[in-house]
Amino acid sequence: MNDLEQRVREAFDEVELPSETRARTLAAIDALAAQEKGAAAPAVQETVESDARETAEPAVRNGAAAAARRVPRLVVWRRAVVALAACLVLAVVGLTGSRLYFEETAFVDIDVNPSIELGINRFDIVVSARAYNGDGEALLDAVSITGKRYDDAVAEITSSAAFEPYMSSDAFVAISVAADDARQSDALRAQSDARLRDLPCEGTCHAVDEETHAAASASGMGTGRYQAALQLLALDDTLTLEDCARMSMRELRDRIAALGGDAAGGSEGQGEGYGEQAHDVAGGGSGHGQGAQGQGRGEGGKGHHAG
């Protein structure tokens, strides 16, 4: 230790914290703690600017007072918690909103030869679309329907060039609506009916229960096609579900009619279960020895307007 270091050590060793300063500082900290607990606000400031400070340089003393007035950490912390809570609420609202929007509450299967399924949210907006066969894929590639209202989506599909080949008068369009909410189901079917009426071909719209929809989906078919396929299989045990999946709706119905089945029966029965939607399938005469095809054509190719 050299001389300079020795002198500095000795000099600063003599500097001890005055007991008065120590006591005043402890009082200031106590006052601050009391203030944080809700005691009178100026307690700290009074301590800082105590009477012993008359000789202090004013500007510097103001600096100390400002430091003492500084927002206590507890308050800052509370503000941070409030801000965080607000962020959380926003996030929850946003997530809930997006979940409500993207949640599919209804499925509409459209089977002609293309088989597609549209997932509809609670606001009747198409949020998903999937194809069950190659024609369905080609059709969905040709249109852009997600994010549109169901009514507009169906209009876009039926007016697209990709759908045109299936618009001939002997085609058959089956629309199946599966929805938990009866009101939404009715609304979707009403819109579907309105669209079917504008088409030159025959068609049907009926409600199906979720189980049937799930079974059809699991078989890789639209619900309308699945129900027709089941009906045909019951009449012709040489066929398989895969064979049926390859047939158009018209072919399925023709075969059912040729085998003496009631091509409209399945869908009509379901439709009646939900109300008035069974008027479409020329079903009035079904089961009386005439196939749906014959009925439909007999009524001018617009069998679904029979009701």
Add this chain to the structure above:
Amino acid sequence: MDAHGSTVWRVCVLYFRASADAQDAFQDTMIKYSLADAVTFNGEEHRKAWLIRVATNTCKDMLKAASRANVPLDEGTRAEGLVSSDVEAQPASFSSEVVDAMRGLADPPRTPLYLSLYEGYTAPEIARMVDAPVNTVYSWIARGKTLLKEALS
């Protein structure tokens, strides 16, 4: 406060000749310490280093605030301002030849020199405490020693 009160006080004395200013700096530092719930100290040495660093920063902030407040004085208040800022006229925080000479140095090298000579910190430790390159700290200490010797001779 019992363990490190004098350490903090010495830093305040190093910066302020006026006792009241040193007391304000000390009190501010201790209030900051009492509010520093989020700081986790790894032992007493860490606590001491933290307190020294906060004390030096507090003193520097007070000096800056004082210099800002002292600049815009007009004719009417100048005389009064000079009286109140006359450091020599106020009770001293501590006065001795060596302490006064240390206080008379510019900063830096005042603080690094003090930390080296009295608190016994090494140059790398001081570099971490004052956020400066180690070589700079070495040169501050060397220059500070020269200046202090000159002041004391």
